Amino acid sequence: MLATRSVTFSHSQQRFQFPDIDLEKGQSCALVGPSGSGKTTLLHLIAGLLTPLSGDIQIVGVDIARLSPAQRDQFRGQQMGIVLQRLHLMSALTVSQNLHLAAKLARCPIPAGRIQQLLQELDIADKADAKPASLSVGQAQRVAIARAVIHQPKLLLADEPTSSLDDTNARRVLTILKDQAERCGAALLVITHDARVKGQLDRSLTISAPEACA
Amino acid sequence: MRLSQLAFANLTNKPLSSTLNVLLLTLATASIVMLLLLGKQLTGSLERDAKGIDLVLGAKGSPVQLVLSSVYHADIPTGNIALAEAEAWSNHHQVKAAVPLALGDSFKGARIVGTEPQYMDWYQARLAAGQKWQAPLEVVVGSHAAQQAGLTVGARFTSAHGLSPLAKIHDQHQYTVVGLLAPTGSVIDRLILTAVESVWIAHGQHEEHEEHEEHEEHEEHEEHKHDAREITAMLIKYKSPLAAVTLPRTINAQSKLQAAAPAFELARLLQLIGLGLDGLMGLAIILMITAGFSLFGALYAALNERRAELALMRCLGATRAEVMLVLLFEGLLLSITGAVLGLGAGHVTVELLASYLPAANGISISGWIWLAEEWILLAGLALLGIVSAALPAWQAYRSDVSSILSQTQ
Numbered sequence: 351m352l353a354t355r356s357v358t359f360s361h362s363q364q365r366f367q368f369p370d371i372d373l374e375k376g377q378s379c380a381l382v383g384p385s386g387s388g389k390t391t392l393l394h395l396i397a398g399l400l401t402p403l404s405g406d407i408q409i410v411g412v413d414i415a416r417l418s419p420a421q422r423d424q425f426r427g428q429q430m431g432i433v434l435q436r437l438h439l440m441s442a443l444t445v446s447q448n449l450h451l452a453a454k455l456a457r458c459p460i461p462a463g464r465i466q467q468l469l470q471e472l473d474i475a476d477k478a479d480a481k482p483a484s485l486s487v488g489q490a491q492r493v494a495i496a497r498a499v500i501h502q503p504k505l506l507l508a509d510e511p512t513s514s515l516d517d518t519n520a521r522r523v524l525t526i527l528k529d530q531a532e533r534c535g536a537a538l539l540v541i542t543h544d545a546r547v548k549g550q551l552d553r554s555l556t557i558s559a560p561e562a563c564a
Numbered sequence: 565m566r567l568s569q570l571a572f573a574n575l576t577n578k579p580l581s582s583t584l585n586v587l588l589l590t591l592a593t594a595s596i597v598m599l600l601l602l603g604k605q606l607t608g609s610l611e612r613d614a615k616g617i618d619l620v621l622g623a624k625g626s627p628v629q630l631v632l633s634s635v636y637h638a639d640i641p642t643g644n645i646a647l648a649e650a651e652a653w654s655n656h657h658q659v660k661a662a663v664p665l666a667l668g669d670s671f672k673g674a675r676i677v678g679t680e681p682q683y684m685d686w687y688q689a690r691l692a693a694g695q696k697w698q699a700p701l702e703v704v705v706g707s708h709a710a711q712q713a714g715l716t717v718g719a720r721f722t723s724a725h726g727l728s729p730l731a732k733i734h735d736q737h738q739y740t741v742v743g744l745l746a747p748t749g750s751v752i753d754r755l756i757l758t759a760v761e762s763v764w765i766a767h768g769q770h771e772e773h774e775e776h777e778e779h780e781e782h783e784e785h786e787e788h789k790h791d792a793r794e795i796t797a798m799l800i801k802y803k804s805p806l807a808a809v810t811l812p813r814t815i816n817a818q819s820k821l822q823a824a825a826p827a828f829e830l831a832r833l834l835q836l837i838g839l840g841l842d843g844l845m846g847l848a849i850i851l852m853i854t855a856g857f858s859l860f861g862a863l864y865a866a867l868n869e870r871r872a873e874l875a876l877m878r879c880l881g882a883t884r885a886e887v888m889l890v891l892l893f894e895g896l897l898l899s900i901t902g903a904v905l906g907l908g909a910g911h912v913t914v915e916l917l918a919s920y921l922p923a924a925n926g927i928s929i930s931g932w933i934w935l936a937e938e939w940i941l942l943a944g945l946a947l948l949g950i951v952s953a954a955l956p957a958w959q960a961y962r963s964d965v966s967s968i969l970s971q972t973q
Contacts, residue, residue: 390970397879399966420883427881434969438876442577443570450565455880497880 351375351537352396352505357405359391364560368392368405371539371555375504378528378538380547383557389541390435392557393509396539397432398422410504427456431498431536433508433527437490439482445469445493446478449500458501468496472526488519495526502534512544524550567886571893574866581862586902588855593906593945594913595848600937601914603841605929607834610636613751614826616686619812621650621798627824628833634665634797635826637675637751640727641667644794645821651798653815658807659800666763667796669723674709676723676739676756678763678795684745686799687752693717694743700761704743708753715741715756723766737766760795852948855902859952863895867956874960875968888961895953896946903945907938 352373359366366388373379383389394400396407398414407414410429417425426432440448446465453460469475472492482490491511498506508527512520524540524547531538540547548554575582614635622630625642632639647664654662663686666678677683681696684704694717697704705715715721719741724733739758747753802808808825815823867874874887915931 391966394966394969399879399969420885423878423883424881426879432879434876434879436872436969438872440570440573440873440876442573443565447565447573451570451877452880454565455877455882455886457881 351377351410352539353406353408354396355406357392357395357407358403359388359395359400360403361391364388365403366391366560368395368557369555373505373537373539375535375537376532377553378531378540378551380551380554381539381541381557382543382545382548382554384543384559387557387559389543389557390509393432393507393539393541396505397430397507398426424457428458428501429504431501431503431506431534433491433494433498433506433511435510435513437482437494439485439490439493439497441482444479444481445474445485448482448493449497452497452500456501456503460500464500465496468500471530472496487514491523492526495523495530499530499534499536502536504534504536506531506534506536506538508538508540510542510544511540512542512547517546520544520546521550567890568893568897571890571897574870574890575894575897578866581866582898585855585859585862585898586905588851588858589899589902589945590905590909592848592852592855593903593941594909595851596845596941597907597910597938598914599841599845599848600935600941601910601931601933602917602929603838604935604937605933606837609749609929610830610834612749614830616801617799617826618802618808619800619815620824620826621645621653621800621815621821622796622824624820624822627822628829630797630822630824631826631829633667634799635751637667637677637755641796642822644796645798647793647795649819649821650795653819653821654798654800656811658803658811660803661801663799664760664795665797665799666760666794667727668763669725669766670727671715671721671723671739671756672713674706674713674754674756675727676703676758676763678758678760680760683757683799684752686801687748687750689745689748689750689752692744692746694741697742697757697759697762700759700765701737701739702742703739703756703758703762704745705741706745706753706755706757707747709756710741710744712754713756715744717741717744725766764793856948856952859895859898859949860955862898863891863953863956866894867891867960871960871963871968875963875965878965879969884961887963888957891957891960892950892953895949895957897949899945899949899952903942906945907942 352371354368354371356370357368368388371379381389381392391400395402398417401415412425414422414425440451443451449465449468466475466478469478472495474489474492477485477489477493482493485493506527511523511527515523527538527540538551540551617635620630620634622634622641623643623645629639630642633641650664653659661682663680663683667675669676691704692707694704710716720738722733722738739762745752802811812823812825815821877887911931913931914929918929918931
């Protein structure tokens with residue numbers, strides 16, 4: 351589902367060398383590392399928002415470096431679901447409109463009732479017509495997760511989903527992520543500096559701090 | 565969830581800013597539409613009334629006043645002229661047709677014009693009811709005058725001396741309405757037409773009356789003293805356009821009469837009105853430019869606030885072009901809404917103006933006409949929306965999603 355090989359990236363005099371990742375359908379993996387180790391950079395590389403200096407990234411067998419920028423945008427929309435650390439729900443749209451927009455931008459037609467069913471699974475069905483500003487942090491995060499899986503992606507990426515949560519809620523969010531990845535048949539990659547995450551996922555990889563460039 | 569719906573939701577999510585921008589665009593559009601409608605109809609109406617009248621003969625004085633009083637029936641006449649003298653010129657070999665005009669009386673603000681039936685033909689006026697006048701003191705009433713004064717066929721009325729509604733009544737002679745004219749959209753709609761003799765009869769009587777009543781209206785009295793066979797003006801059509809070169813000059817040099825060409829005086833008048841309209845149009849265009857800047861400011865501020873949301877759209881699979889489209893849609897939606905409201909407001913305002921200022925100025929104006937220029941205005945506003953949104957949209961197009969998402973962490 352996801353395979354990276356000797357991916358490197360260089361940014362402001364720093365050279366990042368990332369470990370190889372192999373993730374099969376239904377597997378989950380925690381990518382752990384200290385701040386500044388380039389975790390988010392790796393997530394952006396996998397999502398095709400950045401281009402690596404060297405190395406290969408293959409997602410469902412497609413080398414994303416070979417796609418044109420517009421194709422890469424569409425590929426990302428169709429194959430991946432991304433839960434960002436900052437959630438960025440569309441403030442002008444209601445919860446269900448946010449999910450509709452995600453499906454539309456992913457170019458994946460969704461069956462009628464999919465949104466309601468998903469909101470029910472995440473226990474926020476009553477918020478379908480609410481604007482993001484009226485949601486609690488926990489509710490907003492569940493909407494962001496719903497948005498990431500609305501189109502049943504093959505790869506679910508999450509960036510620090512537990513950083514601001516207490517133990518109970520952190521466990522709950524990880525359960526939801528794993529549960530939704532399973533329902534979609536997706537691979538789950540969680541990027542975190544939170545040690546609590548490791549134990550809950552199938553395996554974990556550690557990223558070390560970057561070397562300074564010569 | 566279409567992109568246009570997202571653009572609409574973004575705008576309604578900021579009601580104050582969106583409303584203010586639409587309002588500014590509405591005001592600017594309405595100003596331009598009003599000026600277009602008023603200017604076009606004003607000049608169109610003036611040109612229509614003077615069409616076919618090549619020359620006006622009247623008493624010496626201001627040529628503009630002569631044209632205004634005898635072609636547009638809008639000013640007081642320059643004085644009277646002897647019928648015999650005017651007729652001498654109307655028999656000139658370069659003159660194709662001529663009609664006399666005898667002014668001086670009115671009824672409820674509508675001017676009574678002593679003339680010949682031919683005058684109606686010059687304006688292609690048709691009778692809607694009744695017949696043409698056969699004898700003195702029989703009148704044919706223009707459509708607007710009939711409505712205003714409440715006259716129907718068979719009605720009798722006494723005229724007032726002078727052209728204002730408050731003028732003194734001649735009670736000795738009663739006019740009888742024998743015909744009504746269908747609306748023509750020209751000056752004739754506001755007139756009451758009769759034979760020249762009617763005016764002479766009314767005024768012959770008037771003079772006796774005045775003699776008993778002392779010198780109250782001394783000036784008027786003087787005008788009519790020597791001869792009853794006077795008219796106010798003579799309207800002339802040339803046989804060939806060549807007459808325009810020599811005839812007016814000859815008349816002005818060789819007689820006590822004044823000859824004024826309506827086309828020439830109208831051009832001078834329109835130049836003066838035009839200067840005023842151009843100035844106002846300049847202000848309206850400045851208003852429009854201001855609205856454009858305000859629109860740009862609002863869209864640019866919205867871009868900065870929503871940078872992260874737009875980056876997120878890219879995460880969700882939106883292409884650069886789609887993100888750019890959303891911002892262009894927002895600009896277009898605001899400008900088109902302003903344009904449509906402005907066009908509506910402009911037309912309604914002109915129509916209201918027209919109904920509040922009844923034919924006192926003598927020009928029929930309607931808000932319910934559509935000018936070709938308005939399509940251009942609509943297209944221009946759409947362009948304004950796109951241009952205002954272009955820079956924010958371009959910035960959104962070029963934005964580096966990864967760095968925006970990293971910054972906010």
